[in-house]
Amino acid sequence: MPLIGWVFVIVALALVVGSLFVLRDSANSMKISDEKMKKIQERKAEVEAEESAEDREQW
Template sequence: MPLIGWVFILVAFALVVGSLFVLRDSANSMRISEEKMKKIQARKAEVEAEESAEDREQW
């Protein structure tokens, strides 16, 4: 393989690894306000209640 092929492969690999590191570093920096978290939990509870009701109807 010519040298330029190896350069492209190396650059592509570096971009993927670099993106993964950036994603890992920024994963915990996205804070959610308490109000929004309460809404999320309330909606999750609604969906779970609906799903359990549907499961009971099927049996």
């Protein structure tokens, strides 16, 4: 493979690895407000209750 091919391969790998590091670093910086977290938990409880009711109906 010519030299320019190796350069493209190295640059592509560097971009992928760099993007993964940026994604890892920014993963924990997204804070959810207490109000939204409460709504999420309430919705989760509703869905679980509906699923358990459906499971009981099937038996």
